[in-house]
Amino acid sequence: MRLALHIDDYSGFGAPGELGPVLARVAETAESAGFARLSVPDHMWHAEDAAAPMPESYTTLGFVAARTRSIELQTLVTAATYRPPGLLAKIVSTLDVLSGGRAWLGIGPGRNAGEAAGLGLPFGPAGERFDRLEETVQICRQTWSVNCDPFVGEHYRLGSTVGSPRPVSRPRPRILIGGDEEEALRLAAVYADASNVRTGQDARHRIDRLRGHCAEAGRDPDAVETTGVLSHPADGRGDADRLLKELWRLNESGFDTVYLAVPGAGTLTPLETVGAKIIPEIATW
Template sequence: MRLALHLNDYSHLGEPGDMGPALARIARTAEDVGFARLSVTDHLWQISQIGEEEEPMLEAYTTLAFLAGHTSTIELQTLVTAGTYRAPGLLGKIVTTLDVLTGGRAWLGIGTGWNEQEATGLGLPFDGHDGRYERLEETLLICLQMWSGSAEPVMGEHYQLGSTLNAPQPVSSPRPRILVGGGGELRTLKLAAKYADAMNVWGGQDAGQKISRLRERCEDVGRDHEEIERTALYPLDVEGPQGADGLLRELRRLHDLGFTTVYGAVPDLGSEAQLEILGSKVIPEIGTW
């Protein structure tokens, strides 16, 4: 099992002028202590589950580009991109650029998006429930076509592209990996079954059910479910009441359910101390599972 550090709270990084150096130190430490991946949330305002919307929030792909320059091996992605926030051709180009400039470390993490207040507040495209799923599938198809080398037009219901020319092509072979994230057991997991290299769900008590539903969706589309990596989101808190031992028990639970990578935010990440504890007490242990 592997750990991925997820960044979703920038409120502990100090004043704006301090945030870049702090993030650079955090990313380097995460890489040094053995985190396999580094993900950032794709929001523009802070969400209510984490804090107040006025708290600091950084744009995801600009942040990933900055962190790429301060790391050399850790894989980089959003968890997850809101599918309507960027035109599909632009999104494919962004991920391609990140992949090329990092030597093949970029993922496309993507979902439907859900924060209508944020989207409408900043004038970003949004849609109803069905429309967001339709747009997500078209976006996946467009990115896959861009990464295939084809420059043919795309005439979808929601997006029309005169050409999917994409030069240079990604470094990752055969293309950047795709992670589809979200809680929907029917439509989200069906899209994961059709297009994704990995799926991501919340690692709570119903996480095992999500794996069962993924198997069913794979059967529906005629794909081997073992081709899809199971990943979960779960907080990496080593300073709470249960400490590192309690976290290890939860990670073992997820491992035994079939998850192989856990993405997690570290609470109050204002320094690298908790990352170092994770690197000394947790990552070596789960690496043997």
Template sequence: MKLGLHIADFTWPGGPQTLAKDLARVTEAAEDLGFARVSVMDHVFQISMLGPPEHEMLEAYTTLGYLAARTSRVELLAWVTAVSYRKPGMLAKLVTTLDVLSGGRAWLGIGAAWNDQEARGLGLPFPPTAERFERLEETLRICLQMWSDDEGPFEGTHYRLERTLNSPQALQRPHPPILIGGGGERKTLRLVAQYAQACNLFPGPELARKLDVLRGHCADVGRDYDEIEKTVMMPLDPGTEGERVDALLAQLRGVADLGVAHVHGFVPEVASSRRLELLGEKVVAEIAGW
């Protein structure tokens, strides 16, 4: 099992004036401590679970480009890209650029989007749920076509591309890995089985059942269930002095026993506490052999 760091809060003690320096420091520390991935949210307002919308929020792909220049090993992704905020051809180009400039460390994390408040606030497209899922599948097909040798046109219900040229191509072959976020059993997990290299779920009593649903979708489409990396998103909090390490390890063991290979999470006060360092010292090495 591996850990990943999700940076979801940019309201840090030094404010915007030191944010670039602090963000580089945190990300470089995560890499040095053995974290496998670093992600940022694809939001433009802070989400209600973490703070008021007025809190600082950086644009995802600009931020990932900056982090690519400050790191050399961690994989980088938006966890997860809101499908309706960017046209698919441009999204494929963004992820490809990140992959090339990072030396082959980019993932496409993507989902159907959910924050209508921010979309309305900045005038971003936010069609109804059914249409967003249709656009999600077309976006996946377009990205895969652009990462292939086929530069011909694409004709879908929502998108029409005359020439899917993508030069330079991504360094990772056959393409940057795709992670689809969400646990919807009828649509999302079917898309995972058909298109993705990883799913993202949440720990809890429904996790085992959702993995069984994913296994069923894999059987339906002729996909090897074991090819798909199972990930979960959860808080990673060892406590201010490590007092919660044992409880956290027990929780990680529980999801590992279900076949989860990567746990990705938000670390409270990551810019101003020892929590990240404690995770590196007491958790990363411990779970590596699970």
């Protein structure tokens, strides 16, 4: 099992002028501690407090790329309707090139209608968002290939999918599709390298559904990494045993990688503790 660091709350990173230096130290510490991946939410507002800091995700990942060397980078997850697909493909491929092949495309249909309306971003009904998600993934995959042909879909029409520089990742940046809905699981089985689902007590059922869709698509279920987000259960005293028990439950449920949201990450100590007590233990699972 692998651990990724999910930064979902910047409120402990200090004033705006301090956010960059603190984020750099968090990313460097996470990499040194052995976290395999670093993810950030693709939100423009904080879900619970619109006044809380929420930097734009891909600018943030570009900054982190410059301060790290090996940790993988992604959003968890981009709302498919927030950026035109051709532009999104260019953003991710640029991040991949500048980071030396460490970029993922984490993407989903989008769920925050209020955020989208507040910023004038397209949203649409659920069925349409899933259709746009599928076309977006198709466009990204085509843009990252040597195929420069036009793309004509129901929602998007591109005159050319030329993309240069080509991504460093081979054969392309990896794709994670997030969501528990049947359509999200189907799309992950068809197009993605990873699927992100909720980590509750019925998580095993979701993973079994994903595996069923893989079988229908003719893919080896083991080819799709299973991931989920877990809030660090420590009570402020660094309860490593509690965290290990939760991770073991997820390992038994079939998760390959867990994105850990760590309260107080800006102080660095919780990250160092996880690196010393948790990551070496789960590496053998």
